[in-house]
Amino acid sequence: MFPNKKIQSLVGSKIQVEMKGNNHILEGILSSADEYLNIHLIDTVEVEDEKRIKSLGSVVLRGNNIILVNPL
Amino acid sequence: MFPNKKIQSLVGSKIQVEMKGNNHILEGILSSADEYLNIHLIDTVEVEDEKRIKSLGSVVLRGNNIILVNPL
């Protein structure tokens, strides 16, 4: 499955996203993604050492700063 | 809601933006955003450890250096 198709197939599911910048990890429900892999995530939490350290709610992530998307 | 639509829906509202570079956090009123997620923010303050450390007023942020946008 093509990378973008794979992402679209995850809409409505819980995903983990690794971002650039202090390499933090976010988990949330994928609300939408566009062709640049910009992502709208809801019920988002920041995760460190596999513990939830902060609740962020609804966030928009810039696609070019996404390292990796992982379905949970 | 698509990522860009989500951002447009926040025009006029207070948002938090995490930037690349020393990973600083900015808070301000979203004045405008374009399709690249370049952002014009007003009444901007820089935030560290959840404290306001510097008032920046009107700033333009380059979209590709935005990690995350969070409505407040």
Next chain:
Amino acid sequence: MFPNKKIQSLVGSKIQVEMKGNNHILEGILSSADEYLNIHLIDTVEVEDEKRIKSLGSVVLRGNNIILVNPL
């Protein structure tokens, strides 16, 4: 062989990918890649000092954050 052709020739094969962000190394089967070098990898494991440290399963990697792709 052109870079993108080279990548397409690796679909179905095991590859190693070096990513930006803490420069981690991923290994997995290349499921698909698009023109931006966005990659869908399956049976993915994270590798450090040539040891497998974490199993990630199916992941999508953002092309611009890929440093290097190496067939295994």
Next chain:
Amino acid sequence: MFPNKKIQSLVGSKIQVEMKGNNHILEGILSSADEYLNIHLIDTVEVEDEKRIKSLGSVVLRGNNIILVNPL
């Protein structure tokens, strides 16, 4: 005002630009900017801890490495 319009409105004015790379801060007169936010700055000085540490004269800044533009 849209981000690019905001930048255009600053041509001829003194601005502060925060760059990626050792996060240095530059101040100068905005001579021109294009649609990618590439910037031509004149009478440029590098600033650290709010002190001018180096005079650079005329410089061209690559848009994608600009974190933030701030009118002075």
Next chain:
Amino acid sequence: MFPNKKIQSLVGSKIQVEMKGNNHILEGILSSADEYLNIHLIDTVEVEDEKRIKSLGSVVLRGNNIILVNPL
């Protein structure tokens, strides 16, 4: 000679490439390069402090993460 023409003129020759990420240096034969400076390198070795530390064989390098290309 234009940057891309210069690169094309090096196909079949040995080059050194400095990459982002731990700023490592790769040396190899330039097999091909596209308009984005994505590069297919063969007989690739990783170099540190001017010593060859690892043999990588055939690799694809993402253009935007190339700092510098140097003919050897």
Next chain:
Amino acid sequence: MFPNKKIQSLVGSKIQVEMKGNNHILEGILSSADEYLNIHLIDTVEVEDEKRIKSLGSVVLRGNNIILVNPL
């Protein structure tokens, strides 16, 4: 003068270029530049603490990894 025009006006002249990656500084004669600010530099030397530390000859620099171009 627009940023790209400014760069074109420097062809044949000595320039200093600050790159991403260990923020090294290169000096050389600007042989050519394209619309992405990819640069072909000749008689290039690497500079640290204002001393020439290494002679590189002819190099191609990827535009998106250029922080700043400064005529000398």
